[in-house]
Every structure is written in structure tokens, then in C-alpha cells.
Amino acid sequence: MGKWFKEFIKGLVLSNPIFVLALGLCPALAVTNSLDNALGMSAAVIFVLLCSNVLVALIRTWVASIVRIPVFIVIIATFVTMVSLTFEAYMPVLYESLGIYLPLIVVNCIILGRAEAFASRNRLSLSVADALGMGLGFTLAIVIIAVIRETLGSGSLSLFEHVLFSFPVLEQQPVSLFLLPAGAFLVIGLLLAAFRRVGLIKNE
Amino acid sequence: MSNILTIFIGMALINNFVLVKFLGLCPFFGVSKKLSNAASMGLAVTLVMFLASAVTWPITHYILAPLEAEFMSTVTYILVIATLVQIMELFIMRTNYGLYSAFGIYLALITTNCAVLGVTLVNARESFNFIESLASALGAGAGFALVLIIMSGIRERLDTSNLPKSMKGLPVAFLTAALLGLAFSGFSGMV
Numbered sequence: 001m002g003k004w005f006k007e008f009i010k011g012l013v014l015s016n017p018i019f020v021l022a023l024g025l026c027p028a029l030a031v032t033n034s035l036d037n038a039l040g041m042s043a044a045v046i047f048v049l050l051c052s053n054v055l056v057a058l059i060r061t062w063v064a065s066i067v068r069i070p071v072f073i074v075i076i077a078t079f080v081t082m083v084s085l086t087f088e089a090y091m092p093v094l095y096e097s098l099g100i101y102l103p104l105i106v107v108n109c110i111i112l113g114r115a116e117a118f119a120s121r122n123r124l125s126l127s128v129a130d131a132l133g134m135g136l137g138f139t140l141a142i143v144i145i146a147v148i149r150e151t152l153g154s155g156s157l158s159l160f161e162h163v164l165f166s167f168p169v170l171e172q173q174p175v176s177l178f179l180l181p182a183g184a185f186l187v188i189g190l191l192l193a194a195f196r197r198v199g200l201i202k203n204e
Numbered sequence: 205m206s207n208i209l210t211i212f213i214g215m216a217l218i219n220n221f222v223l224v225k226f227l228g229l230c231p232f233f234g235v236s237k238k239l240s241n242a243a244s245m246g247l248a249v250t251l252v253m254f255l256a257s258a259v260t261w262p263i264t265h266y267i268l269a270p271l272e273a274e275f276m277s278t279v280t281y282i283l284v285i286a287t288l289v290q291i292m293e294l295f296i297m298r299t300n301y302g303l304y305s306a307f308g309i310y311l312a313l314i315t316t317n318c319a320v321l322g323v324t325l326v327n328a329r330e331s332f333n334f335i336e337s338l339a340s341a342l343g344a345g346a347g348f349a350l351v352l353i354i355m356s357g358i359r360e361r362l363d364t365s366n367l368p369k370s371m372k373g374l375p376v377a378f379l380t381a382a383l384l385g386l387a388f389s390g391f392s393g394m395v
Contacts, residue, residue, distance in 0.1 A: 022230075025230065077279040103325055185385055186379065190379070193376075196375065197370040
């Protein structure tokens with residue numbers, strides 16, 4: 001149990017996929033213009049990461065090592081197709097706003113990276129812990145970025161059409177820079193520097 | 205003709221893959237430390253994008269569409285790209301060893317570069333015709349290479365500059381990208 005917990009907790013802070021490993025940056029920047037999009041993307045990534053880690057861990061002894069990468073990619077692409085069909089059917093608004101970033105989960109380096117570096121070498125229970133930890137670490141990171149960008153960029157923060165809080169002054173004069181692509185780079189760069197400054201992440 | 209040019213400019217500058225669409229960020233931050241590497245990577249990505257668009261277009265329109273199997277497009281595209289990269293690697297290794305060693309491992313890494321899958325998905329979504337797909341691939345590749353080369357030039361200078369310790373490396377690269385992104389947003393009214 002101790003080992004299981006250790007594999008689970010490492011993804012949250014110590015090897016956070018976004019801030020420490022710098023993997024899967026494309027969705028982290030692209031969908032963090034609103035909290036809804038960030039949560040939708042996180043749900044999709046956790047599902048794909050969990051399913052692919054489980055399947056890879058189960059078949060790891062049968063797959064010849066030369067063909068393992070193509071096999072992993074096909075497994076991941078299958079789960080991504082399932083997610084994107086589900087989103088299209090039940091959450092059309094979210095599906096539209098995630099756009100091409102939903103199918104692009106296939107090439108999200110976190111998922112292939114975990115399949116190759118962890119699930120293909122470890123037993124099932126540890127692979128589940130790894131997938132959940134990495135998935136939640138990813139969620140944590142992109143939710144932080146999305147909260148900052150949406151709050152500063154539109155003056156209020158809303159969750160599925162339910163306004164959580166708003167700043168009247170910012171709402172009249174929102175800093176729309178934060179909703180622009182440049183704002184995404186700015187927020188993640190400053191967060192990274194701040195985390196290093198306070199010692200949460202090691203300096204290079 | 206003007207339509208083709210619009211698509212090319214649109215993909216290269218206005219919807220720049222790296223700075224506006226956030227595609228291909230891993231090589232953008234990973235390979236932009238030296239100018240020569242950045243140029244090889246930009247060239248390799250452009251080549252793969254062009255070939256991938258040329259191959260996926262007939263597959264989409266003559267195989268997937270008649271069978272009504274468009275939901276298979278993501279799986280198909282990624283397999284096409286992986287195969288293409290492998291074949292290209294073998295071909296370049298046999299015919300031009302100098303170029304092969306210049307590309308190094310970057311060629312293999314392109315399989316998981318989201319910019320390549322991204323361009324094939326964009327082509328399918330915008331329902332471009334064959335020539336338009338090729339133009340959009342070349343535009344996306346040119347835009348990627350341009351930004352990668354600009355970034356590597358800046359990072360070579362940043363290496364020797366006196367930065368706060370916690371800013372060194374990745375954080376300052378992100379801030380540079382933010383400034384580049386602001387500059388590129390000036391192109392947005394062009395077409």
C-alpha cells in the first residue's frame with residue numbers, strides 16, 4: 001500500500017507533468033482560457049491515461065518490444081476516439097470549444113510517456129496509481145492556469161454557467177491579454193518561476 | 205491562386221501553429237537551444253507535414269468518406285504519420301547520410317509532434333481540397349520553422365545573460381514566447 005501511495009502522490013507535485021516534466025504542454029496552454037474547458041480536457045486525459053495504462057500493463061508481457069510503440073499509439077488512439085465520440089454525443093458545447101485539441105490527446109506526450117516509461121514495466125495496481133496521480137497532477141496544473149487566465153481575462157470565474165465570483169472593476173475593464181495566446185505563455189512562465197523561487201520545484 | 209496564398213499566409217503567420225495554436229510546443233522548447241538544430245528540426249517537420257497531408261487527403265476522401273468511417277480518422281492519421289516517418293528515416297539514411305546525421309533523433313521524435321497530426325486534422329476540418337491541403341501544410345511548416353529559428357536566436361543570447369536563478373531555462377523561454385506571441389498577434393488583421 002505504501003508503494004502504491006508513493007506512485008500516486010509523485011504525479012501531483014514532485015513530478016507534476018506540466019510544471020516539472022514539461023510534458024503535454026499543448027493542451028495546457030490551448031484549453032486554459034476557461035475553467036470549463038480545462039475541466040473537460042482533464043476528464044478526457046484522466047480517462048485515456050487510466051485506460052491506456054491499464055491495458056498496457058495487462059498486455060505488457062505479450063507485446064514484442066520492437067512493435068510496442070505502434071501498439072501503444074493504437075491503444076491510445078482508440079480510447080481517444082471513444083472519448084471524443086462520447087463528448088460529441090453528450091456534451092456538444094464542450095466538444096465544439098475543445099475543437100482539434102480533443103483528438104490531439106493521441107499525441108499528448110504524457111500518455112505515451114507513461115505507457116512507455118511506467119505501465120509497460122510495472123504491474124497493474126501500480127500502473128493505476130501512476131495514471132491517477134499523473135492525471136490529477138495534470139488537472140491541478142491546468143486548473144490553476146485556467147483560474148488565473150479566466151479571472152483576469154474576463155473579470156469573473158464561472159463553472160458550467162454558474163458564476164463563482166466576479167470583480168466588478170475587472171469585468172468592465174478585463175485584461176484581455178490573458179485570454180490571448182500570449183497570456184497563456186505569460187501565466188505559465190511566471191508560475192514556473194514562482195514555484196522555483198519558493199522551492200516547490202528544483203532549479204535547473 | 206489568391207486562395208492558396210491566403211491559406212499559406214494564414215497558416216504561417218496569422219494562425220501560427222506554435223504561438224497561436226500551441227501545437228508542437230515540445231520541440232519548440234526542447235530543440236530551440238541552438239540555431240543549427242532548430243533549422244534542421246524546422247525543415248524535417250515541414251517535410252513530414254507536406255507528405256502527411258499529401259497521403260492523408262486521398263485516404264480521407266477515397267477510403268474513409270465512402271465507407272462513412274470518419275470517426276476512424278484520428279487512428280488512421282497517426283498510423284500514416286508513424287509509417288511515413290519510419291520510411292523517410294530509412295530513405296534519408298540510405299540516400300543522404302549527411303542529411304540523416306544532421307536530422308539526428310529529431311526525425312523519429314516527429315511522430316509524437318502534435319503539429320503534424322494537427323495539420324492533417326485542420327485540413328480535414330476545413331475540408332480543404334488537395335492543393336489547399338498542401339498549401340496549408342507548407343504554411344504550417346514554414347510558420348513552425350520561422351518561430352523555432354527566431355526563438356533559438358534569442359535563446360542563444362539568453363544563455364549568456366545574467367538572469368535570476370529561478371528564471372533560467374524554461375520560465376524565461378515561456379516569457380520570450382509570450383512576447384513573440386504578442387508580436388505575432390499583430391498579423392491577425394492581415395487577411
